[in-house]
Amino acid sequence: MNKVLNPIPPRRSQYGVDPGFVKKRMAEYPEMKAIYLRELFPELPQVIFPGENGLDKVRQAVHKELEKVDMSMIGPEDSVNICASHHGFTLGGGEPYAELLKAIKDVIEEKTGTKNIRLRAGVGLRFRETEEYIKSFGLDEYFDGQAKGVAPVDEGIPIETEIGTLYGLKSIYDADWIVHAHNSDVREVHFHRQVDRAVKPFAMSYARIDTRSTYHHNLGPRGANFTARAIFSSDFVQSKFAFTAILEMSPLGIIGVDADNDLYSLNDRITVSGCQNYGKVMTLLGEIDECIVGLDFPCPVPYVFAGGVIYANFVGANVDLFDLDNPLPPYTWYTEAFYDSKGKPLFKETPPPNPAIKMVVHNYAWAGYPSAFFSEHIPTIVVGEEQANLFREDPQNLSYMKHSVIAESLDAAMAFAYRGTGTDKVIVFDGAAGGINVSKSLYELLKVKAPEVKTRVDEKLFPKWLKQRGINPEELNKKNEKCR
Amino acid sequence: MRLVKMIAQVDMDGCIGCKICERICPTLAMEVVEGKAKVNFELCLSCGNCQQRCPEEAIKMVKREKPFTVFVDPEQVDKKEIERICARAKMNPEQLACYCTETRVKEVVAAILLGADTPEKISQKTGIRTGCKVECIQPALRLLEAADIKPERPEGYQWYGRTPTIWDITDEIKELYSGRGFYFDADIELLEKIARQKENHEEGKNE
Numbered sequence: 001m002n003k004v005l006n007p008i009p010p011r012r013s014q015y016g017v018d019p020g021f022v023k024k025r026m027a028e029y030p031e032m033k034a035i036y037l038r039e040l041f042p043e044l045p046q047v048i049f050p051g052e053n054g055l056d057k058v059r060q061a062v063h064k065e066l067e068k069v070d071m072s073m074i075g076p077e078d079s080v081n082i083c084a085s086h087h088g089f090t091l092g093g094g095e096p097y098a099e100l101l102k103a104i105k106d107v108i109e110e111k112t113g114t115k116n117i118r119l120r121a122g123v124g125l126r127f128r129e130t131e132e133y134i135k136s137f138g139l140d141e142y143f144d145g146q147a148k149g150v151a152p153v154d155e156g157i158p159i160e161t162e163i164g165t166l167y168g169l170k171s172i173y174d175a176d177w178i179v180h181a182h183n184s185d186v187r188e189v190h191f192h193r194q195v196d197r198a199v200k201p202f203a204m205s206y207a208r209i210d211t212r213s214t215y216h217h218n219l220g221p222r223g224a225n226f227t228a229r230a231i232f233s234s235d236f237v238q239s240k241f242a243f244t245a246i247l248e249m250s251p252l253g254i255i256g257v258d259a260d261n262d263l264y265s266l267n268d269r270i271t272v273s274g275c276q277n278y279g280k281v282m283t284l285l286g287e288i289d290e291c292i293v294g295l296d297f298p299c300p301v302p303y304v305f306a307g308g309v310i311y312a313n314f315v316g317a318n319v320d321l322f323d324l325d326n327p328l329p330p331y332t333w334y335t336e337a338f339y340d341s342k343g344k345p346l347f348k349e350t351p352p353p354n355p356a357i358k359m360v361v362h363n364y365a366w367a368g369y370p371s372a373f374f375s376e377h378i379p380t381i382v383v384g385e386e387q388a389n390l391f392r393e394d395p396q397n398l399s400y401m402k403h404s405v406i407a408e409s410l411d412a413a414m415a416f417a418y419r420g421t422g423t424d425k426v427i428v429f430d431g432a433a434g435g436i437n438v439s440k441s442l443y444e445l446l447k448v449k450a451p452e453v454k455t456r457v458d459e460k461l462f463p464k465w466l467k468q469r470g471i472n473p474e475e476l477n478k479k480n481e482k483c484r
Numbered sequence: 485m486r487l488v489k490m491i492a493q494v495d496m497d498g499c500i501g502c503k504i505c506e507r508i509c510p511t512l513a514m515e516v517v518e519g520k521a522k523v524n525f526e527l528c529l530s531c532g533n534c535q536q537r538c539p540e541e542a543i544k545m546v547k548r549e550k551p552f553t554v555f556v557d558p559e560q561v562d563k564k565e566i567e568r569i570c571a572r573a574k575m576n577p578e579q580l581a582c583y584c585t586e587t588r589v590k591e592v593v594a595a596i597l598l599g600a601d602t603p604e605k606i607s608q609k610t611g612i613r614t615g616c617k618v619e620c621i622q623p624a625l626r627l628l629e630a631a632d633i634k635p636e637r638p639e640g641y642q643w644y645g646r647t648p649t650i651w652d653i654t655d656e657i658k659e660l661y662s663g664r665g666f667y668f669d670a671d672i673e674l675l676e677k678i679a680r681q682k683e684n685h686e687e688g689k690n691e
Contacts, residue, residue, distance in 0.1 A: 125616045127536035152618050153508045153533055155641050162657060164648035195665035210644050213622035218649040220671030226653075226661065324665055327674050333583060333619070338678055340578040341588060346681045347674065370583040370616055393545075395531050396584045396615045398487060469665040 001033040004437045007430030008093060011298035015126050015368040021386045022364045024410045026294040026428045027437045035443045036435040037252050037307055040450040041280050045273075047253035049096050050433045054254075058096045061257035062103035062245065066111075069243045069259050076113035079175035080242070084121040085205040088183050088247065089133040090299055092433065096247060096254050098137035101181055104245050105143065108179070119147035120172050122205025125396060126300075126368035127151035156208035159237065161230035167208035168231065178240045180263065183247040184270035186278040187303070189313055189321040190332040191215075192225045194274055195469060198246065198267035202237065203228035221334040222324055232263065246270070250277040251308025253433055268476055275465045279322055280457045281307050285427075286317035287449040288356045291442060292417045293378075294428035295362045300369035301400075302331075304429035307436040311429045315374065318354040320461065324468045330354060336373045343376075353377045358421035361413045362387070362404070367394035375403035379420070381413040382406050485555040486585040486611020490530035490545045494521045498542030505534035505543065507640025510613040512604050529554065529607070531614035554611045558594040566593045572630035573623075574651065574679045581623040584615020592627050601628070602635040603643055622647060650675065 004027040010019035026032065037044055048057040074080060082104055088097030105117050119139055121130035131149035134140050140147045148171060156167040172178065182201060192200050203215050203225065215227045231237055244266055245259040250273070260266040285307070295311060297304035302312035313321060316330040328335045330351045338346045353374075360380045367390050374380065382388050382404045391400045407413035418424065426439040438446065466473060492505075492514070501519035513527035514534055521534070521543070535543040558566060558577075570577045570589055577590035587610050595609040603624040607613045612620050625646040628635050637643065650672055658668045 125618060127533075151537060153537060153641075155507075156644055158644065163654075164652055165645065166647055167644050193665065208644065209618045209621050210647055213619050214647040214649075216619050217622045218626075218647060219653075220650045220668070220675055222665070222667040223650050223653070223671045226666050226668075229661070324667055327667075327670065336583055337580040338576070339580075346576055346578060346678050372586070373583075393490065395490075398584060398615065399586060470663040 001440060001443060002036060002435070003034060004032050005034040005432035005435050007428070007432055007437065008297055010364055013132055013298065013366065014128065015300070016298055016364070016366040017384070017386045017390055021384055025430065026296045026361070026363055026410065026426070027430055027432070029414070031424070031439050032426065032428065032437050033440055033443050034432065034435045034437055035446055037281065038434070040284065040446060041454060044252050044277055045250050045255045047250065047255050049092055049254040055095060055099050058099045058247070058254060058257065059103045062100055062259075063107060065257045065259040066104070066107040066245065069245075070261050071108060071111045071242065074108065074112040074114060074177050074242060077116070078112070078114050078177055079116040079118070080108055080114060080177045080179060081118050081120045081172060081175040082179045082181050083172055083201070083206055084119060084130070084181045085201050086121065086123045086126070086129045086133065087185070087187060088181070089130070089137075090303065091183060091185055091247065091249065092253060094133060094137060097183065098133070098139060100245065100247055100257065101139065102142050104179060104181055117143065117146070118175060119143045120150050121147070122150050122169070122172070122201065123152070124205070124369065126366075127153070129368075152207060152209045152212055156210070159231055159234050161234045163226070163230045166214065166227065166231050167210040168202075168237075169206055169208060172206045173236075173240060176240070177242040179242050180244040181246070182244065183249055184258070184274060185249040185308065186274040187310055189282070190316050190329040193222060193324060194271055194322055194465070195222070195324075196225045196229050196267060197274060198244065198263060198270055199228040199232050200225060201228070202231040207231065216333045217337075221328055221332060248273070249308070251281045268471055271469055271471055272466065272473055272476060275322055275462055278308055279462060279465065280454060282309055282313060282317060282321065283457050283461065284446060284450055284453045285309055285314055286320075287453060288317070288425065288427070288442065288445065290356050290358055290421070290423045291425040291427050292421055292423060293357050293360045294426060294430065295360060295365040296428055296430040297365060300366045301362070301371035301374055302369060304365050305431055306427060306429040314429070315353045315357065315378070318356065319351045322461070322465045326351075331373065358423055359417045361410070361417050363410050363413070367391050367397050370396045372397060372399040372403065375400050380404040381416060383410050383413050384408070485553060485587060485591070486529060486614060487551060487553050488529050488611075489548055489551040491525065491528045491548050492523045492530070492532075492534050492543050493546045494523060495542040495544070496520055498540045500540055500542075502539060504537055504539065508533050508537055508642060509640075510604065510607045510617060510642055512608075512638060527608060529611055529614040531617055533617050554609060556591050556595045556598060556609050558590040561594045561597040565597055566590050569593045569596070569627060569630045571679065573626045574649070574675060575623065575626070576679050576681055579678065582612035582615060582620040585611040587612045589623065589627065592624060593631070596627060596631050596633065601633050602638075603628070604638060
């Protein structure tokens with residue numbers, strides 16, 4: 001068995017407790033081991049990051065990919081907004097995404113002659129999060145003081161779409177051209193269902209509250225991401241859109257960079273790789289019969305991740321989230337909205353949150369995202385009064401602590417969790433790269449289950465997922481070959 | 485229902501009177517007077533929008549001496565009226581309108597029936613839009629519309645307008661994209677089923 005992998009270190013942020021309060025990480029326990037994803041699924045693609053000279057490789061990949069991208073529409077006097085999202089900074093510690101943004105700027109400058117290149121970095125629900133990343137990765141200096149965090153409550157502009165008027169953020173579109181800088185990490189499968197994944201920021205981090213609320217209340221659990229397609233396809237956005245460049249992700253890390261003038265072609269490519277690579281890890285995690293979950297990562301509760309899978313998706317791992325025949329995932333905002341005041345689902349077929357999760361030890365995770373659903377449905381122990389107070393005072397988590405208990409230390413929390421659940425299987429969502437930190441017992445279970453999962457995904461689920469999304473992998477390969 | 489424990493506090497030396505806080509406050513609790521932001525003690529529901537967007541970082545959230553709760557009891561109004569408006573909006577009275585404050589649709593409708601004719605007044609009475617500040621503007625606007633109220637927009641950019649719903653998707657669009665993973669008709673069926681669901685599940689009698 002392998003020694004544990006290093007968890008992502010705590011990050012200083014107004015949305016989390018001071019790193020000094022994180023006295024111990026779950027990976028420090030002697031019963032914890034790392035299971036490498038490559039042991040489970042040897043066919044997962046090779047990564048360029050993490051690894052030796054990883055950042056250089058990211059930069060080289062950006063330069064190489066952007067060679068094939070047409071930038072002739074951008075004149076030497078034109079202004080360009082490189083549009084980014086907070087999520088990219090949570091991958092691999094954030095440096096690779098920062099490097100992608102810097103390299104895109106350099107290539108645009110080289111190829112077009114324009115110096116008027118700005119960074120516009122959108123957020124989720126923590127309005128200063130990207131301001132923190134901009135400072136932390138020196139992006140303001142790199143963009144000559146032209147880097148700006150934007151939030152969904154900022155001034156908007158109407159965008160006429162084929163389904164009606166939606167609203168974008170004025171400062172995203174206040175340039176002659178926009179460049180979409182993103183990543184292919186599947187992340188919120190419960191929301192976007194791996195349909196138009198690459199397009200989503202047009203309805204989220206680049207959009208006004210009016211639009212984001214449309215996504216989560218107006219279009220339904222499987223129609224939601226059409227909000228993004230409607231905005232992106234609008235005449236207004238098309239008149240400004242230059243190209244997309246993304247970090248290509250797998251559960252192991254960054255496997256490359258992809259770029260294209262045609263966002264929908266790129267989207268098809270990442271739909272395939274996301275289903276194939278993340279689909280296996282998610283399906284495997286759905287095989288866990290019982291466990292204690294550790295949250296131990298500088299992100300809000302649902303977004304802490306293990307093996308490339310976010311906790312919110314482990315909460316839904318008892319259901320195939322990629323299968324669009326399943327209308328409501330165990331957790332998504334539509335699902336949450338459809339529990340009544342007595343805690344019963346209004347739709348009787350609503351699947352419960354993953355019953356394999358017997359208890360959650362919240363050692364370190366941020367506030368700044370409505371997370372009460374998790375502690376209301378799953379027994380939760382929060383480590384430390386400081387963290388409990390952070391949640392009590394967070395306007396988005398008014399009830400999180402109502403449903404949680406507090407332990408003075410991680411040791412006390414773990415002792416309680418072991419006693420209370422009777423299981424010795426532990427999985428830690430701590431962002432470890434290349435594998436998952438788990439207890440020995442869970443290590444053994446995952447090893448045993450992986451071969452059958454691989455066969456099931458490859459032979460049955462993967463073809464079904466692609467068919468549901470209208471993608472024929474053979475045709476896609478031919479199209480990609482032509483482009484090359 | 486919203487428990488209010490904090491309040492915004494402006495650093496007068498740092499405030500530059502830019503009015504951003506005034507333009508984004510969902511309860512209209514901020515007003516710039518003589519070049520400085522002022523907080524309305526009663527209306528501030530501690531959402532933190534101003535603190536998060538102040539370009540000078542001149543606003544902080546501090547504890548109130550006396551926390552209080554805002555809540556509209558749906559029992560105060562005619563249940564049939566609530567059901568009628570919810571049915572028009574295609575929502576279930578029991579479903580959540582706001583995830584952060586756990587405010588249900590029936591409470592929002594009760595606030596409307598008791599005179600809240602703008603999203604801001606609904607927020608002042610129920611607390612919705614004072615958690616994440618992002619996700620629940622559309623339920624408020626849809627319910628106002630279902631009550632035949634056309635709200636006046638405030639001078640800022642608290643909100644812009646009611647946006648499309650799944651029922652606005654045309655057959656042409658459905659046909660064009662249903663093969664690409666958008667299950668519009670199936671979702672309409674699901675949402676309508678949930679909207680019609682009655683409060684009888686305690687006996688296990690789901691529709």
